[in-house]
Amino acid sequence: MAGELESLESCLERHIPPGELAEVKRILYGGEARKLDLPTAALSAAQEKDFELQGYGFEAAPEQLRRPRIVRVGLIQNKIPLPTDTAVAVQVAALHRRIEEMVGVAAMCGVNIVCFQEAWTMPFAFCTREKLPWTEFAESAEDGPTTKFCQELAKKYNMVVVSPILERDELHGGVLWNTAVVISNSGALLGKSRKNHIPRVGDFNESTYYMEGNTGHPVFQTQFGAIAVNICYGRHHPLNWLMYSMNGAEIIFNPSATIGTLSEALWPVEARNAAIANHCFTCPINRVGTEYYKNAFTSGDGGKAHHELGHFYGSSYVAAPDGSRTPGLSRTQDGLLVAEMDLNLCRQVSDKWNFKLPATCFPTHPELQG
Ligand SMILES: NC(=O)NCCC(=O)O
Known part of the structure; x- marks a missing residue:
């Protein structure tokens, strides 16, 4: 991608003197994230299939009464592989193929939830x-081809799959929604x-x-932990994260x-802050690349018609309740980020900081009491 910065992290690595880099990372990211020792076969497969693969781990303190609750999540960011004017079914099939190969590598890395x-x-x-033709991409969340495809992946790899699609609700007048379908590791x-x-x-629009x-x-209660999905723009609304939590x-x-000119300065802040404020892990994932449309469209602001929405800057990452975070994936390349986390950290940080508890206990807020 000509002219696009590859990633903030690669820039820091290149330009900050080695003696100061660890301190910069401590201040910026809450420390140097522990690198996961990912299987060589997975690293080679990612290289061969032309996507970035990174893995990091978050620690929690040992407890006497609870065993560690270790889970590995996989975040996948990708470009569209075909031009936007390719036949709808051909585009969907190409995306299925791309995701299938990336999920295969996630499985090699022991990912439990993707x-x-x-x-x-x-x-x-x-x-x-x-x-x-865009509404033709909509599918049933319950039994559309993409849900069936994800159910096969889930069963094959014993992996929970979160599949955000354009939904057509056939049972209620064929209305469209922007929906994440959650599939258990049993399929x-x-x-x-x-x-x-x-x-x-x-x-x-x-x-x-x-x-x-x-x-x-x-x-959603899964075998690997309780998960929720706050789709894209919901990221800007602190109370939305709070409710899931x-x-x-x-x-x-x-x-x-989301695109660079609109939201990139907010991206590293919002989900990370939500992890801190709500004592949970957050996993923002952004698509990559610039998508071109044959018919120009306007922004309704008197400006010139254009063919592109803007550059989707990737940079997917995971933030932990203690405020630490992984580096981001690339701003320009497809990628899989694997993060290992001990979910015990959520309660440990909650007990330490108590950000949520006062609200739930406060007697003038009975609506917040269970
Ligand atoms: N997809 C979406 O909701 N994008 C809006 C822009 C943003 O939330 O950064």
């Missing part, structure tokens, strides 16, 4: 405001979580297609599609 980027089966075409459908804050900012979701703040989420995924 999450893909927002609307992963399609270009992020909502900027265009055109209905066809069973655990449920779905609909995006509950819809952007009306810049060229993010998503309300032309779907409205605020009606599924509340569901939390109050409902018991230990890991909150944030599958996104």
Whole structure:
């Protein structure tokens, strides 16, 4: 990608004197994250399939009464492999193939829960405001081809799969939603979580297609921990994270599609702050690359019509409740980030800092009491 910075981390590594780098990382990231020793076969497969693979671990203190609750999550960010004017079914099939190879590598790395980027089966075409062919990418969350594909992956690899798609709810008038489908490691459908804050900012014209979701703040109990999905724009709303966390989420995924000129300065702050404020792990994932549309569209601001929404800057990362975080994946390349975490850290940090407890105990807020 000409002219795009590869990543903030590679820039720091290149330019900060080695003697000061560790201190810079401590201040910026809460310390040097422990690098996971990933299998050589996985590293070679990632290289061969042309995507970045990184792995980091978060520690918790040993406890007397609870065993460590170790889980590995995988975050996948990717470009669309084909031009946006390729036939819909061909684009979907190419994305399925790409994700299949990346999930195969996640399995080699022992990933228990994998999450893909927002609307992963399609270009992020909502900027265009055109209905066809983009609405043809919508599928049933319950039994659409993508859910069936993910169920096969889940069973094959004993992995929970979080699959954010454009949903068509055939049972309720064929209405569209922006939805994350959650599939258990057994392959069973655990449920779905609909995006509950819809952007009306810049060229993010998503309300032309779907409205605020009606599924509340569901939390899914998986074999590996309690998870929730706060889709993209929901990231900017602190109370949204709070609600998932109050409902018991230990890991909150944030599958996104966002561009450098709009949100890149917010990206490292918001999900990380949510992890701190809510004593949980957060996992923001952003797509990569620039997607080109044959028909130009305007921004409704008197400016010139254009063919691109902007550069999706990747930079997916994981933040822990103690405020530490992994480095981000590349700003320009497909990537898989593996993070190992001990979920005991959530309660340990909660007991230490107590950010949430006063609100739940405060007698003038009975609505917050269980
Ligand atoms: N996909 C989406 O909601 N994008 C809006 C922009 C942002 O939240 O950064």
